[in-house]
Amino acid sequence: MNLFNHVTSGLGLAVALTALASCSGNTALVGRDTLPGRAGQPGRSETVRTVERVDAGSNEIHLRPSPGHPGMVTYSPETRVMYLGRVYPVSQLRVGDIVAMQMDKDPRGNPNTHMIRLEKSTGDWAQRQN
Numbered sequence: 620m621n622l623f624n625h626v627t628s629g630l631g632l633a634v635a636l637t638a639l640a641s642c643s644g645n646t647a648l649v650g651r652d653t654l655p656g657r658a659g660q661p662g663r664s665e666t667v668r669t670v671e672r673v674d675a676g677s678n679e680i681h682l683r684p685s686p687g688h689p690g691m692v693t694y695s696p697e698t699r700v701m702y703l704g705r706v707y708p709v710s711q712l713r714v715g716d717i718v719a720m721q722m723d724k725d726p727r728g729n730p731n732t733h734m735i736r737l738e739k740s741t742g743d744w745a746q747r748q749n
Contacts (some may be wrong), residue, residue, distance in 0.1 A: 664723075667738060670716045673709060680712065680720075680732070689730040692720060702737035715741035 669683040725731040
């Protein structure tokens, strides 16, 4: 009977570990940026650019000039910057930060973004206050 209890306990432990391992594969998706997967939607594109300045008063991000790309992108108050698994307001962007933005058009036809991923920072974002 003692052998039966050990086998049953071992089997229960194996089932629990297997269930835990299969669930842990899904938890890796939590906090992961989904920006690249959405770039294929109609009317949307993704661009990687360098920030020149952020005009919070008019909700505009001014970008380093590049042929064929807009020099300014609008954003909404809900737009956030993703960096190292954390979410920051757009106001945290600084001159020289390199960002990937999912772009579409606002109602007036201007380039617009709702999601920004910080690719390379010019400073220590961990020290910036939210």
